[in-house]
Amino acid sequence: MSLIALMSVGVISLVVWLVLVFLSVTDGIEKNWLKKLTSLNAPLQITPTDDYYRSYYYQVDGISNASDYQYKSIGEKASALLTDPYSPTEDQAVPARWPDILRNDDGTPKDLVKSAFNILDKHALIAQDFEVSGAAFKLRMIRPQGIPFTSAQEKAQGHLTQVSYISSFSGKSPRLKTLIESPRTEDLNHLFLLADVSSRGLYEDTPDEIEHASVSEFQSKLESVLSNVEITGIKTTSHRWQSLGSLLPEGVLFDVYAPVKNGAITQVVFPLDAKQGSGKIQKKQGRLHYLGKDGTSQIVNFAVPLFVEGRISMEASLVPPSLKNVRSLNDLRFEITAKLQGKTLLGQIPWDGVEIETAKIFNQFDAPPSHVPPWPYYVNDEIYLPEADYPSVILPKHFQNNRVKLGDTGYFSYGAATSSAMQEQRLPVVVAGFYDPGVMAIGAKLILTNSEIVHTINTASNTFFDPNMVNGIQVYLNDLGSAKDMKEKLIAAFENEGILKYWKITSFHEYDFAKDLLQQFQSDKYLFTLIGVIVLIVACSNIISLLVILVNDKKKEIAILSAMGASKRSIATIFTLCGGIMGTLSTLIGTGAAILTLHNIDSVVSFLSFLQGHDAFNAVFYGKSLPNELSHHALVFILIATPIISLLAGLVPAVKATKLSPSQILRSE
Amino acid sequence: MEKFVLKATNLKKSYFHPTKCDILNGVSLSVNPGETVAIMGPSGAGKSTLLHILGTLDPPSSGSLEINGIDALGDAGAALRNHHIGFVFQNYNLLDEYTVLDNVLMPSRIGRISGKEEEAKRLLQEVGLEEHLSHFAKQLSGGEKQRAAIARALLNNPSLILADEPSGNLDDVNSEKIHEILISSAKNLGKGLIIVTHNHALANQCDIIYTLQSGTLKANKAI
Numbered sequence: 001m002s003l004i005a006l007m008s009v010g011v012i013s014l015v016v017w018l019v020l021v022f023l024s025v026t027d028g029i030e031k032n033w034l035k036k037l038t039s040l041n042a043p044l045q046i047t048p049t050d051d052y053y054r055s056y057y058y059q060v061d062g063i064s065n066a067s068d069y070q071y072k073s074i075g076e077k078a079s080a081l082l083t084d085p086y087s088p089t090e091d092q093a094v095p096a097r098w099p100d101i102l103r104n105d106d107g108t109p110k111d112l113v114k115s116a117f118n119i120l121d122k123h124a125l126i127a128q129d130f131e132v133s134g135a136a137f138k139l140r141m142i143r144p145q146g147i148p149f150t151s152a153q154e155k156a157q158g159h160l161t162q163v164s165y166i167s168s169f170s171g172k173s174p175r176l177k178t179l180i181e182s183p184r185t186e187d188l189n190h191l192f193l194l195a196d197v198s199s200r201g202l203y204e205d206t207p208d209e210i211e212h213a214s215v216s217e218f219q220s221k222l223e224s225v226l227s228n229v230e231i232t233g234i235k236t237t238s239h240r241w242q243s244l245g246s247l248l249p250e251g252v253l254f255d256v257y258a259p260v261k262n263g264a265i266t267q268v269v270f271p272l273d274a275k276q277g278s279g280k281i282q283k284k285q286g287r288l289h290y291l292g293k294d295g296t297s298q299i300v301n302f303a304v305p306l307f308v309e310g311r312i313s314m315e316a317s318l319v320p321p322s323l324k325n326v327r328s329l330n331d332l333r334f335e336i337t338a339k340l341q342g343k344t345l346l347g348q349i350p351w352d353g354v355e356i357e358t359a360k361i362f363n364q365f366d367a368p369p370s371h372v373p374p375w376p377y378y379v380n381d382e383i384y385l386p387e388a389d390y391p392s393v394i395l396p397k398h399f400q401n402n403r404v405k406l407g408d409t410g411y412f413s414y415g416a417a418t419s420s421a422m423q424e425q426r427l428p429v430v431v432a433g434f435y436d437p438g439v440m441a442i443g444a445k446l447i448l449t450n451s452e453i454v455h456t457i458n459t460a461s462n463t464f465f466d467p468n469m470v471n472g473i474q475v476y477l478n479d480l481g482s483a484k485d486m487k488e489k490l491i492a493a494f495e496n497e498g499i500l501k502y503w504k505i506t507s508f509h510e511y512d513f514a515k516d517l518l519q520q521f522q523s524d525k526y527l528f529t530l531i532g533v534i535v536l537i538v539a540c541s542n543i544i545s546l547l548v549i550l551v552n553d554k555k556k557e558i559a560i561l562s563a564m565g566a567s568k569r570s571i572a573t574i575f576t577l578c579g580g581i582m583g584t585l586s587t588l589i590g591t592g593a594a595i596l597t598l599h600n601i602d603s604v605v606s607f608l609s610f611l612q613g614h615d616a617f618n619a620v621f622y623g624k625s626l627p628n629e630l631s632h633h634a635l636v637f638i639l640i641a642t643p644i645i646s647l648l649a650g651l652v653p654a655v656k657a658t659k660l661s662p663s664q665i666l667r668s669e
Numbered sequence: 670m671e672k673f674v675l676k677a678t679n680l681k682k683s684y685f686h687p688t689k690c691d692i693l694n695g696v697s698l699s700v701n702p703g704e705t706v707a708i709m710g711p712s713g714a715g716k717s718t719l720l721h722i723l724g725t726l727d728p729p730s731s732g733s734l735e736i737n738g739i740d741a742l743g744d745a746g747a748a749l750r751n752h753h754i755g756f757v758f759q760n761y762n763l764l765d766e767y768t769v770l771d772n773v774l775m776p777s778r779i780g781r782i783s784g785k786e787e788e789a790k791r792l793l794q795e796v797g798l799e800e801h802l803s804h805f806a807k808q809l810s811g812g813e814k815q816r817a818a819i820a821r822a823l824l825n826n827p828s829l830i831l832a833d834e835p836s837g838n839l840d841d842v843n844s845e846k847i848h849e850i851l852i853s854s855a856k857n858l859g860k861g862l863i864i865v866t867h868n869h870a871l872a873n874q875c876d877i878i879y880t881l882q883s884g885t886l887k888a889n890k891a892i
């Protein structure tokens with residue numbers, strides 16, 4: 001009996017575990033996707049309607065000298081000095097078909113954009129205008145050829161072209177922070193590699209040669225990186241490592257292979273770990289002495305190349321350079337500690353034949369930094385793009401697959417109508433970072449950059465998109481759940497202000513690219529919960545079988561207790577409680593196991609991947625690692641559903657127990 | 670007016686499977702405090718059925734039953750058994766997984782009456798089981814089990830004790846011991862005692878002997 005009870009508890013625990021882990025992971029994935037959907041595109045968007053574009057307020061810029069006869073974007077409208085730039089004396093007459101100017105109660109012209117921002121301010125909402133555009137994006141990729149950071153290294157260049165969407169970068173978005181990735185070590189190395197490359201010639205289709213940067217340009221690039229990074233570890237870039245000679249401690253023997261040709265050593269190879277070679281090397285008074293196994297000995301010439309069988313990683317810190325004296329990377333020196341054959345190497349080496357392996361990257365500041373890093377940085381939670389010689393772009397991380405790195409330069413190419421023809425225009429940009437575009441349909445092609453660039457391209461090629469879609473206001477909320485409520489509040493406030501017909505307010509539930517996905521999530525959630533309930537019911541049915549067996553087994557005892565005055569209710573309570581206790585116990589065990597599993601989800605995934613022989617979960621869909629937070633919704637569901645279903649399961653045998661006739665049982669005993 | 674411990678009037682009991690079969694055909698019976706009653710009769714006559722009906726374990730088809738002036742066929746059932754009736758069965762019906770003391774204390778636990786430990790120990794001493802308090806019921810011999818069962822029946826100080834062949838499974842020595850305990854408890858404590866038995870020796874110790882035949886009780890004078 002107790003074995004069956006244990007098995008029942010085990011089965012229910014297993015189901016509780018399964019349901020909790022499954023619902024938690026799916027819930028986490030949904031939350032992640034939702035975050036991604038609403039971080040690039042805020043939970044609420046306010047876009048101008050056709051009425052806005054037909055309004056006097058919008059059209060008037062096109063005929064006003066004060067506006068340079070240029071239509072204004074929402075951002076420009078928000079910062080414009082004049083609500084009505086029209087001057088009856090200077091500008092042409094207002095066309096008769098235009099709608100009337102909208103006025104406030106006091107007769108002043110109503111500013112549609114500023115009124116909208118005022119309402120958002122009153123609701124204490126973080127809002128920023130956005131603009132989307134499109135252009136061809138051409139990247140010039142300069143890559144090292146040969147062994148990096150050595151004299152043997154040269155630079156080659158290639159190009160990458162992609163037609164892209166361009167969206168204005170919203171530094172105020174509270175979630176963008178979670179999407180922007182920190183620079184990788186290879187990005188850092190690349191920035192150093194590019195430090196001496198001039199950005200000139202960027203506009204050309206195929207610049208013939210890579211031009212060296214001027215000393216001042218090189219030093220300023222170096223300063224921008226070095227001020228915002230602390231290098232903690234470096235490693236050699238090839239087997240050959242000439243600096244080793246200066247690092248070897250005096251009087252310590254190292255195992256080496258040293259081929260001899262014509263009586264002279266041609267090269268010295270150090271194994272990483274101590275092992276028998278052709279002899280040993282020892283440093284004496286700054287010279288390397290070779291002691292061969294065969295008893296020969298000779299001094300190794302300084303020019304003999306030194307090799308290490310493998311790459312050496314070492315702790316390193318940069319010796320603070322005096323930048324005005326630095327003319328190449330070789331002028332930078334590291335203070336290093338490394339191990340070779342179990343012996344410590346200590347000393348200073350120049351940046352030659354080594355690259356950065358680990359570094360601390362600074363991107364959080366309390367006040368604007370004096371030396372802006374070449375990557376996005378945060379000042380008091382607001383994100384800023386670096387402003388170097390050229391505007392920065394943040395690329396979707398898919399570009400990393402094309403080996404694009406931080407510091408790569410390129411340009412946007414777009415057509416602008418001139419008086420005679422369409423002419424290609426180029427806007428140079430530099431790659432400042434990567435972000436995770438999540439699941440957006442156009443995510444792989446959406447480049448973030450500052451709003452001026454987007455507006456410049458839009459103004460030049462204003463037929464590129466439906467105007468309603470390219471410009472608007474993003475409204476950020478801390479609680480996604482309040483998006484629908486806030487939308488209603490804003491609609492009421494806009495209505496009250498009399499500007500509702502000029503604006504369309506949408507919550508993320510209605511975004512075209514998100515709608516289907518969100519509905520699918522909702523259906524999935526219901527479906528998974530339903531499956532959870534069914535599986536739980538099936539598992540809890542075990543309790544029914546177990547307790548029915550128990551009732552049959554304990555018939556005599558039930559009759560005895562009944563004869564002694566136990567009421568039917570108390571007998572029923574015993575069996576119902578039995579079910580409830582089993583359910584509760586299983587819930588606790590299953591929940592504990594689920595917490596443990598979620599805590600170690602990465603190991604579980606690795607194991608599953610190992611079993612399958614390939615990645616169990618595609619990172620594109622599920623993120624770098626599966627969510628490991630216990631879902632509250634799932635926990636509440638389990639904590640309520642399992643004991644209730646178990647109690648109900650306990651009721652069936654309980655009722656059976658009360659139907660027993662004690663008289664019959666006692667007589668048959 | 671005389672106060673009966675038990676008053677049964679015109680009790681009838683019929684079974685309908687497969688055909689109608691009248692087990693009791695109008696049984697009337699009253700028991701006074703301190704009165705001992707033996708019910709005899711051939712096997713299958715319905716003695717146990719009558720006893721179970723009197724003990725509210727089984728409802729009659731018709732008739733009325735009062736125990737201590739309370740209508741025993743109403744809602745009172747379980748509480749009535751707990752407070753007013755003590756059962757002694759032929760096969761003892763102790764709970765094997767519990768100790769002797771726990772078994773004796775069971776009626777007080779069911780009735781949520783606290784502070785009965787001393788009483789239980791006293792009763793067990795009276796039936797000569799003071800050495801076996803902490804033994805499991807299954808470790809006892811038949812006679813010991815029945816003595817423990819009697820102690821259990823007496824714990825809640827019921828006014829009526831119903832015994833169904835109390836010595837049916839015991840040897841003569843043990844039987845006599847049980848008879849003596851039962852009769853003397855009833856007499857000394859003023860409880861009504863109804864014993865269903867085939868044992869003439871036991872029946873003869875009772876105040877009244879009834880024979881159940883053809884569903885009715887016939888009174889024989891005590892010898």
